[in-house]
Amino acid sequence: MAETVTCVRCGQTRESAGRVLPPPFGDEIARSVCSVCWAEWLQQQIRVINHYGLRPALKEDREKLYDITREYFGLPQESAKKS
Numbered sequence: 184m185a186e187t188v189t190c191v192r193c194g195q196t197r198e199s200a201g202r203v204l205p206p207p208f209g210d211e212i213a214r215s216v217c218s219v220c221w222a223e224w225l226q227q228q229i230r231v232i233n234h235y236g237l238r239p240a241l242k243e244d245r246e247k248l249y250d251i252t253r254e255y256f257g258l259p260q261e262s263a264k265k266s
Contacts, residue, residue: 190217192256208249216256224255 186199200221202209212221231237231251237244246261253260 186213188214188217190220191215191258192220193217195219204249208252211258212252212256215258220256224252227255228252 185201187196188199189196195217197217197219199213200216200218202213203221204212216224228248231248232239235247237248239245239248250260252258
């Protein structure tokens with residue numbers, strides 16, 4: 184049986200998005216985001232990548248995309264966690 188979470192974005196208790204990204208950010212997504220909202224983000228992510236001209240293979244672009252992902256889901260920014 185799949186793990187269920189109360190999603191930080193929609194507030195519904197649903198199946199977790201699972202490990203969709205490498206740790207530690209992927210673990211945070213798995214604990215906080217439902218599969219429905221993750222699927223919606225994947226569609227939005229394409230627009231974000233195109234809008235900003237991001238190249239996710241590059242570390243700095245990937246980090247910017249992760250920051251935008253955190254903002255989309257209302258998760259704390261990485262820089263705020265380090266402070």
